[in-house]
Amino acid sequence: MPLPDIGAWRDLDFFASDWPGIEAALAQDDRDILPPATQRFAALQLTPPENTRVVILGQDPYPTPGHAHGLAFSVEPDVVPLPRSLKNIYMELQNDLGITRPNGDLRDWAKQGVLLLNTSLSVPAGDANGHKKLGWQRLVHQVLKRTSARPTAYILWGKSAQTLESNILPGDHLILTSAHPSPLSASRGFFGSKPFSAVNTWLNSRGEQEIDWARNSEAA
Template sequence: MPAFSKEDVPADWRNLLGDYFDSSAWQDLEQNLQAAHDIDTNHIQPEPSNFFKALKLTPVKAVKVVILGQDPYHSPGLAQGLAFSIPATIPTNSRAFPSSLRNISKALALEGFGQLPNGDLDAWAEQGVLLLNTALSVKLGEAGSHANLGWKSLIDRLISTLAAQRPQLVWMLWGGHAQSKLPLIESGKDQLILQSSHPSGLGVYKTDRPFLEPGAKASCGHFSKANEWLKKLGQKEIVWVDKTHQTELFS
């Protein structure tokens, strides 16, 4: 792995983070991540060039919606630097297609947007949806394995500063981990905060704010609520599903 430095972070996000890069927390992250790669460089997901893909595809001024994930997919060939997103080449009917994306697609269909044509969410990021994991790397096969390398200090600073400097954003907080960031977001002005259970596995139904209603009869409505908020602000709504390229996810 080449030297890991603040230059890997896009300039606009570096400006947002300010003096964070002078902190011991940043230095610790640099050192810990370099050490992890020196030990096992072939088993780190995603590729280092994609650690900050979410920030590269969604500039600070373009952010409209923030969806928080936890850490990258730790199965081979899935992580690509955006929360919940996977390569478009993975078939929607494949066992490798994550349950979280399957349930996200169900929610979109229930809200009238249609099903995802594939799991690549680049188009969301390019429209202003910041798909941000709270750890930006993981060891292959070991969920949460890089959570203690120092990513928390960086992502917490990014979330709190973004909320403080950018009013009227939409935040989708799915599951307890994402919702633990609520105090950082509430310090901002006029933020729309949407909360539900996490979309993965059976947990999708198991809270008093389910992502999907049991039997997938209804969704939490987050995608519709986000667009209603954007429309009220006079902003362009998110095209959640490009129906010109749709395929059937559930057959």
């Protein structure tokens, strides 16, 4: 199927050099691939490069059908219970800013300039990291270089995301690193890291509008 409208991201070399091969590989994979093809590039659709102020890197989409919809850590609003990593993110948000959100849909963050990008944009259902070697990482490398052409806040949770820091061009950035919010590591430095208030303090110091981490309004 043709690429959706991803705005200026379409200029990245990835879409000419790498995407055709990945698209062909996906077409030949007879498993249930998540998220649905129409949502695969949702992060780029909702947060164009000119609007990106914060980048949060995930890993691969949730492998449970009905959960992933193209944004790192986000799930469809009717998903209950929340995935454990997202539950821990919400616990830290509550501890940091006293915010409780109504569901796991983070599209409102994306529309405020928070790029919620997974390092792999597809996964076979039930097979976590099943597309880790498909070639998506080259897209992430180019997105990081593109966004870091101007001051940007980066939230890198866990070693997998932190290894990508070398793709961030030098600049007046905010780079926050901590343990991953997964249950296996959240207690090793994720809890208490206060990334949400740190981002808003940084944005405020630059005279930019803060992220309203509480706003959901059904993520519209």
